[in-house]
Amino acid sequence: MRVLTSLDALEAALASAASDPVLFFKHSETCGMSLQAHEEMRDLVADPEWPVPVYLVSVQASRPVSNAMAARFGVRHASPQVLLVRDGAVQWHTSHLAITVGAIHAAVNA
Template identity: 45%
Template structure:
């Protein structure tokens, strides 16, 4: 499944409010660690049918900041969140973002 890019807090609100499990990835396009983590995220999405979205942290800074403020989770990049019915159920960052880690989080 492909992911949607979020450009506004309205799009963020709509994505987070969706039912069920959904993944949100905060990505810095100039960071090699983020690029590696994004590849792991993309690898997970291949063949998995979970709603997913990405925020490009440099291009859409207000949306990225809103995630940190609203959910009380310090901003990091790269960073991934698992939402279920509007709540953060799991999150991690940097080298801990792997296809296997995402799979485990979604099974829990």
């Protein structure tokens, strides 16, 4: 997972989403549910065959990035939260205990 810490880094990630899908994972270091979701995301990216870049946004350390994503995509903030972006738009999103490797695979392959 690549960590996004600035608005410039977010813009660069979104530029790549203009042609290929990317995943954004909003994570809270103080939330038990977010820790569980983080485990799912680590399992996902541990697969050497996983084709989609995953960007982590710490909602505490990178609040401006998290807020910019909510404003840009019109998706209400949640933490933890996963957003699948294709062609510059959110194609799918989920949060909390619904963040699973299986759910993400299904969304990417839909």
